[in-house]
Amino acid sequence: MSGPTILCIDDEALGLEIRKAVLERAGYQVLTAVDGRTGLSLFRGNTIDGVVLDYYMPEMDGGVVAETMRRERPEVPIMLLSAYINLPAEVVTLVDVTLLKGEGPLELLEKLRSMLGAAGSPGAGARVPGEVA
Numbered sequence: 001m002s003g004p005t006i007l008c009i010d011d012e013a014l015g016l017e018i019r020k021a022v023l024e025r026a027g028y029q030v031l032t033a034v035d036g037r038t039g040l041s042l043f044r045g046n047t048i049d050g051v052v053l054d055y056y057m058p059e060m061d062g063g064v065v066a067e068t069m070r071r072e073r074p075e076v077p078i079m080l081l082s083a084y085i086n087l088p089a090e091v092v093t094l095v096d097v098t099l100l101k102g103e104g105p106l107e108l109l110e111k112l113r114s115m116l117g118a119a120g121s122p123g124a125g126a127r128v129p130g131e132v133a
Contacts, residue, residue: 003027004049004116009039009065010081011057015101019052022105023112036060043069048076050116052099052108055082055091063091070094077115 006028010016013034020030031046033039036057043051051069055062066078080087080095083102092098097115099108 002029005029005031005047006050006052006112007031007033007039007042007046007048008052009033009036009057009062010052010054011035012054015054018105019108022108023052026109028112036062036065039065040068043076044072048073050112051076051078052112053078053080053095055080055084055087063088063094066091066094079111079115 003026006023008016008019008023008030009032010019011034016032016034020032023030031042031048033042037060039051039053042048053062053065057065062080062082066080069076069078077096078094080091080098081101082098083100085100087098097111099111
């Protein structure tokens, strides 16, 4: 049995790979995209249970991507990542939860599990590197 499928979209390759590793270790299936256009293509072509989306990206920012996703599949929850505290209100209202890029993997997993609800949590035994038992 595989866990929920999460689509991660971020133009910063290192952060994207780290989040992918954390989520996979926690039991999620992860698809990644380095830009909004590729992310929307994956969103349209796959069953996605949740999205982790960077806000500040070239060409198409996270607000545009979130708006498009909401129009096409409003039931899919979206987490918006940002290094900025003061995101535009019209963008924040499009997403289910926000996460500052400085927050660690435990916060990412906690907010993701909460966003997805009980049905979206992989096995409770999944652990994050560095997590204390």
